[in-house]
Amino acid sequence: MVDDGGEARLDAVFGALADPTRRAILRRLKEGEATVAALAAPFAMSQPAVSRHLRVLEEAGLITRSRRATARLSHLDAAPLRAAAGWLAEYRDYWSESHDRLAALLAAPPTDRP
Amino acid sequence: MVDDGGEARLDAVFGALADPTRRAILRRLKEGEATVAALAAPFAMSQPAVSRHLRVLEEAGLITRSRRATARLSHLDAAPLRAAAGWLAEYRDYWSESHDRLAALLAAPPTDRP
DNA sequence: TGTTTATATAACTAATAAGTTTTAGAATGT
DNA sequence: ACATTCTAAAACTTATTAGTTATATAAACA
Secondary structure (H helix, E strand, C coil), X not given: CCCCXXXXXXXHHHHHHCCHHHHHHXXXXXXXXXXXXXXXXXXXXXXXXXXXXXXXXXXXXXXEXXXXXXXXXXEEXXXXXXXXXXXXXXXXXXXXXXXHHHHHHHHCCCCCCC | CCCCCCHHHHHHHHHHHCCXXXXXXXXXXXXXXXEHHHHHCCCCCCHHHHHHHHHHHHHCCCEEXXXXXXXXXXXXXXXXXXXXXXHHHCCHHHHCXXXXXXXXXXXXCCCCCC
């Protein structure tokens, strides 16, 4: 298998985050583990639909799962978000200030020292 | 129009970032503005395909466009990435250390002070 | 004015995604 | 063992996405 530097994982992570339902599920999981039923409750959506969202999150590595009685618990695993944040951080210079000004500065011809 | 707190924008931004071609285009644009042809060159993909990727990036607010002669230049606009990074930052506590340990600590019954 | 250059748009195809309802399965409790 | 509970899987529909080739358009140039 070729090492793509984690690019493939970023596809899955950013893809997972592109859906508001999944982002809401992750937000909920910050409060702690939850059953599928509990996670589905806030949404006007069938249980199988939520199950599929959970599978997407699991495939992106954003949740892990365990059992309690007949229920299945989802747990937040934020590690992949760190990689995503790392990718974004490489653009920090371009948003942290007027980038136009910065670019102009860098592109400017060298000035005479007074 | 209802204010969703920028959630709709996040859909578009994370969705745009989910594609490796588009991430590569953004990376290229850190070096400065570029024509469609220049952006398309590295990819084994037709020019219209790249044009569509650029439209997705534009709709997500990640690039702006201008003209030079018959060519159209794309410019990076990283501002939406700031919002995405802001969303991710709310999960920093959950990745910055073994969250399991942290959670266990918080959930632990108070211990006697020695 | 007509040609060239660079890019966008149109029309199409194939694959993927997100939802539905129905059904199957796995662990618990009686 | 059997019914219950909770969740996953199957089968299907519809919409979106990513790509293709062919064509149209806008600005520059001869």
